[in-house]
Amino acid sequence: xxxxxxxxxxxxxxxxxxxxxxxxxxxxxxxxxxxxxxxxxxxxxxxxxxxxxxxxxxxxxxxxxxxxxxxxxxxxxxxxxxxxxxxxxxxxxxxxxxxxxxxxxxxxxxxxxxxxxxxxxxxxxxxxxxxxxxxxxxxxxxxxxxxxxxxxxxxxxxxxxxxxxxxxxxxxxxxxxxxxxxxxxxxxxxxxxxxxxxxxxxxxxxxxxxxxxxxxxxxxxxxxxxxxxxxxxxxxxxxxxxxxxxxxxxxxxxxxxxxxxxxxxxxxxxxxxxxxxxxxxxxxxxxxxxxxxxxxxxxxxxxxxxxxxxxxxxxxxxxxxxxxxxxxxxxxxxxxxxxxxxxxxxxxxxxxx
Amino acid sequence: xxxxxxxxxxxxxxxxxxxxxxxxxxxxxxxxxxxxxxxxxxxxxxxxxxxxxxxxxxxxxxxxxxxxxxxxxxxxxxxxxxxxxxxxxxxxxxxxxxxxxxxxxxxxxxxxxxxxxxxxxxxxxxxxxxxxxxxxxxxxxxxxxxxxxxxxxxxxxxxxxxxxxxxxxxxxxxxxxxxxxxxxxxxxxxxxxxxxxxxxxxxxxxxxxxxxxxxxxxxxxxxxxxxxxxxxxxxxxxxxxxxxxxxxxxxxxxxxxxxxxxxxxxxxxxxxxxxxxxxxxxxx
Numbered sequence: 011x012x013x014x015x016x017x018x019x020x021x022x023x024x025x026x027x028x029x030x031x032x033x034x035x036x037x038x039x040x041x042x043x044x045x046x047x048x049x050x051x052x053x054x055x056x057x058x059x060x061x062x063x064x065x066x067x068x069x070x071x072x073x074x075x076x077x078x079x080x081x082x083x084x085x086x087x088x089x090x091x092x093x094x095x096x097x098x099x100x101x102x103x104x105x106x107x108x109x110x111x112x113x114x115x116x117x118x119x120x121x122x123x124x125x126x127x128x129x130x131x132x133x134x135x136x137x138x139x140x141x142x143x144x145x146x147x148x149x150x151x152x153x154x155x156x157x158x159x160x161x162x163x164x165x166x167x168x169x170x171x172x173x174x175x176x177x178x179x180x181x182x183x184x185x186x187x188x189x190x191x192x193x194x195x196x197x198x199x200x201x202x203x204x205x206x207x208x209x210x211x212x213x214x215x216x217x218x219x220x221x222x223x224x225x226x227x228x229x230x231x232x233x234x235x236x237x238x239x240x241x242x243x244x245x246x247x248x249x250x251x252x253x254x255x256x257x258x259x260x261x262x263x264x265x266x267x268x269x270x271x272x273x274x275x276x277x278x279x280x281x282x283x284x285x286x287x288x289x290x291x292x293x294x295x296x297x298x299x300x301x302x303x304x305x306x307x308x309x310x311x312x313x314x315x316x317x318x319x320x321x322x323x324x325x326x327x328x329x330x331x332x333x334x335x336x337x338x339x340x341x342x343x344x345x346x347x348x349x350x351x352x353x354x355x356x357x358x359x360x361x362x363x
Numbered sequence: 364x365x366x367x368x369x370x371x372x373x374x375x376x377x378x379x380x381x382x383x384x385x386x387x388x389x390x391x392x393x394x395x396x397x398x399x400x401x402x403x404x405x406x407x408x409x410x411x412x413x414x415x416x417x418x419x420x421x422x423x424x425x426x427x428x429x430x431x432x433x434x435x436x437x438x439x440x441x442x443x444x445x446x447x448x449x450x451x452x453x454x455x456x457x458x459x460x461x462x463x464x465x466x467x468x469x470x471x472x473x474x475x476x477x478x479x480x481x482x483x484x485x486x487x488x489x490x491x492x493x494x495x496x497x498x499x500x501x502x503x504x505x506x507x508x509x510x511x512x513x514x515x516x517x518x519x520x521x522x523x524x525x526x527x528x529x530x531x532x533x534x535x536x537x538x539x540x541x542x543x544x545x546x547x548x549x550x551x552x553x554x555x556x557x558x559x560x561x562x563x564x565x566x567x568x569x570x571x572x573x574x575x576x577x578x579x580x581x582x583x584x585x586x587x588x589x590x591x592x593x594x595x596x597x598x599x600x601x602x603x604x605x606x607x608x609x610x611x612x613x614x615x616x617x618x619x620x621x622x623x624x625x626x627x628x629x630x631x632x633x634x635x636x637x638x639x640x641x642x643x644x645x646x647x
Contacts, residue, residue, distance in 0.1 A: 021477075021598035043544075048643075104550075105509070106518045130541045134521040134559075137506040141473060141513035146606035149504040168614055169502065176401065177610040192543075196643050220518050221534065221552035230545045237542060238563060244645070268645060301644040322644045323619065324635065330625070339620040340638050342631045352632035 024144040024183075029161075032122040032184035035061050038112060038135070039070045039084050039092075040127055042103050046080065049127025049192030051087045056195045057125060058088045060156045060163075069093055069121065073111050075101035085206040088198050093119070093209045099216040102224040103131065109138035110217040116143055118211075121185050123156075123163050128189035140187040146180035147187040152194055163188060193243070193300045193321065236262070236271040239288055244270025244301040247290055247317070250277040251306020251327060252346065258283045260350055261305055267357045273297070275313050291316035305346050309334025326350070377432025378491045378528060378554075380423040382456065383479050383511075386410035386440040386447060387501045400601070401608035402469055403501070410440065412447040415496035417454070417567035419560040422523065423494045424455045424568065430528050433457040435487060439467055439478050448584045453575030454568060460486065464589040469601030476510030477598050484515065485592055491554040492535065497522065497562040508559035519557035520550050524564040528554075540564070 020026065035057045040047040050070075057068040070084030072094040081094045095111050116124065116139070126136040128150050140147035148165035152175075155164040163186040165178040180186040239245050246265040248258045258272065265272045274284040276291055290297055292312040302320035306327060307313065314337055317323070325338035326346045335341040342349055388403060388410065395404045423434045436451040437460040438444050448459040462482050470478065483490060498505035505521070512519035522539040524547075529535075536551045540561050578584065589599070596602060622638075624631050639645045 019597050021603055022595060023477075023598060052643075104518070105520060106512060109509070109513075130522060130543045133505050134509060134519075137472070137504075137509035138513045138519070140506075141476060141510040144473070144605075146471060146473060146604075147506065148606065149506060164609070169611075174396075175612050175614050176608050177612075178606050179609045180605050181607060183605040193643055219552075220556075221550075223550060223552070224548055225536070225551045226549040228547050230540065230547060241542065241563070243543075301639065319617065322639065322642050324639070330623075335621065335623060337619055339622065339642075340635060341621070341623045342635060343623060343625045344628055344631060348628035349631050349635075352628045353635065356632050356636055 021144075027182070027184050029122075029182075029184050032120045034066050034069055034119070034121045034123075036069050036071055036116070036119075036121040036124040036185070037084070037089070038124065038126050038132070039072050040129060040132055041072055041074055041077070041080060042131065046083055047127050047129055047132075047192070048197055049129055049132070049190070051084075052192065052195040052197050053125045053127055053190060054084055054088045055198035056154055056190070057123075058198070060123070060154060063156050063158055064161050066122070067091065069119075071112060071115060071124075073100055073108050075099075081208055083200075085204050085208070086200045086202050088204070089206060091207040091209065093211050095211050095213060097213075097216055104219055104223045105131075105134050106138065107217050107219060107223070109135050109142070111213065112139050113142040114213050115211060116185060122161060124185050124187050125154075126187070126189040128191045132189055136187060136189045143185060143187075145183040145185060145187060146178075147189070148178045149189050151188045151190050154188060154190070162186070236265065238295075239271055239273040239290055240295045240297050242271035243299050244268045244303075245273050245290070245297055245299045245317075245320075246270060246303045246305065247273045247275065247307055248278050248284065248305055249275045249307030249313075249327075250281070251308070251329075252278070252283075253306070255283050257306065257347070260347065260354075264303075264350055264354055264357075267354060267361075268301075270299070270301070275307055275310070304334055304338070305350065307334050308332045309337060377430045377530070378426055379432055379487065379489055380426060380434045381483055381487055381490045381493045382416070382420050382423050382434060382436045382451070383483070383493065383495060383507070384416040384420070384436055384438045384447070384451060385413040385496075385499045386438060386444045387413035387499050396611065400469060401611050410443055410447060412450055413496055413499045413501070415498060415500065415560070415562045417496075418562055418565045419494050419496040420451055420454055420456065421565040421567040422526070422558070422560045423492070425565070426492070426526060426528065427455075430530060432491070435460065437462060437479075437482065437486075439463070439470075439475060439482075442586075445584050445586070449575050449578040450570055452578035452583055453570040453572065455571075455574075459578070459584045461584055461586045462588075462592070463586060464592075466589045466594075466596060467600050469604065470599060471604035471606045472504055472506040472510055473605055474599050474601075474603030476507055476514060477603055478594060479507065480511045480514035481594055481598075482587070482592055483511075486587065491533070493555070493557045495557070495559045497559055505559070508557050512557040515557070517555060517557055518550075518552045519559070520552075521559040522561040523558045524561050526558065
């Protein structure tokens with residue numbers, strides 16, 4: 011550290027940081043209601059890649075109660091070590107309580123990087139952890155890299171409407187925190203022959219809830235209403251080629267089976283087959299789901315403008331010359347009704363098995 | 364003054380609810396960036412109230428309608444932020460505060476949350492709830508509610524759709540919706556707590572132009588600067604910000620695979636599902 015840096019006055023509410031004391035990459039592995047989130051496992055894969063560049067290791071952090079064998083899972087997906095806190099007071103997810111547990115662990119072990127899956131719960135948890143450690147955080151990164159010299163995490167996120175990529179760094183503080191949306195990175199293969207260190211950590215004090223905390227849970231009624239197009243991970247979009255309301259109904263069934271939502275082109279909305287809030291395109295909504303499925307969509311440029319940032323694009327159209335195929339990862343030429351019916355059958359049989 | 368009494372006849376005032384709001388840039392694709400800091404240049408840019416903050420204000424106003432008390436909006440913004448704070452009064456807020464000072468400029472989310480949290484502590488120490496919008500449309504981090512909760516060491520809950528209060532023992536029960544899990548959860552805490560409101564809930568009520576104009580004519584938006592707040596220079600603005608924008612670049616168009624399948628619909632469906640499963644975009 012240079013003299014100038016050492017002398018620079020910092021906020022009196024910040025702890026002084028000696029960067030050399032911070033080592034290793036952490037991934038917070040979200041485990042709620044018996045499920046490990048894929049987004050967390052995907053980050054273990056990315057963390058491995060970063061760790062090899064700066065010659066360090068990957069630790070998964072888990073928090074909960076009666077975790078049992080699930081603490082081995084991060085090892086199978088590539089972690090070197092799992093540090094977990096298992097306590098009856100942690101049987102229910104309480105945002106500030108879980109966050110404070112992670113903060114205590116980070117203060118003890120001093121990792122240089124902590125990654126969070128930007129699930130709804132992850133987006134709630136990560137900023138509290140970062141703030142309590144008086145450090146920076148970057149939300150919804152689409153790429154992560156690490157500078158082998160400075161060990162600074164290069165956090166890339168689209169900003170200002172998605173046309174610009176910002177590279178964000180936290181040069182003077184540690185740890186460096188980032189969140190990444192699920193499915194930005196692939197899930198590493200599960201390898202049960204891998205082994206690693208598993209550490210059960212006990213804390214001096216579990217933070218108090220200050221009330222009853224979580225008192226009730228209930229699943230939303232299925233099909234109650236479909237999520238809006240700009241917020242769903244999977245969007246099935248109807249184009250004029252679907253022919254009418256019946257076609258839209260068929261696609262809605264597919265969207266529901268996929269856990270996604272239904273949208274339409276301007277022509278479909280103008281025809282009154284779908285409500286205006288479901289229009290995708292320049293004069294409608296811009297979407298960037300992980301999966302876009304355009305059915306009977308020709309691919310007018312005004313429509314492309316509203317969906318071109320989707321992670322994976324599928325087009326189904328009877329016209330092999332439809333412009334949308336130029337923008338698609340996977341295209342199927344054929345009668346959409348037959349293809350969609352087969353897709354629905356396949357998805358139903360998968361769920362049934 | 365809103366006074367309520369419970370069954371025991373104990374007199375208490377309703378809820379004091381703070382709604383911090385943000386001046387969002389309406390058209391994020393047509394803005395200027397500072398060539399050195401890569402920060403958004405906010406001076407001289409027409410500002411609007413972040414749309415999701417209106418849902419938060421609606422959430423707060425519904426609580427006030429039910430339990431009495433007052434709703435106070437505040438914003439850390441350039442001086443031009445006065446206009447959208449007048450709109451919050453037009454919607455029904457009782458008071459509005461503009462927190463503005465050159466010293467706050469260049470803040471990342473840590474420094475911003477410091478300014479918001481410490482301002483609330485100094486200006487409204489007796490608050491019951493701080494209610495935020497889910498995120499802003501121009502930076503979409505959703506950091507602020509959790510960060511302010513951390514500075515103030517308070518419980519917090521995101522994605523709230525409704526809440527019920529028990530004034531006699533200062534308890535609030537919040538229902539929230541987790542979109543990715545399709546689950547509602549109910550949390551119960553002692554107030555004060557921090558709430559962030561689900562953006563697809565609480566559609567905002569209409570703004571009363573009369574109230575808004577009245578706010579302007581009578582100068583109802585109070586302006587607070589750092590001479591009054593006396594926040595430590597090292598904790599705010601650029602100096603209180605650990606993150607830097609090291610570089611910006613144009614987002615490159617995404618390369619597409621352009622694989623085409625023609626033939627039997629059954630095989631087409633199988634081919635699609637296999638590929639989409641491999642891509643990790645649908646569940647196996």
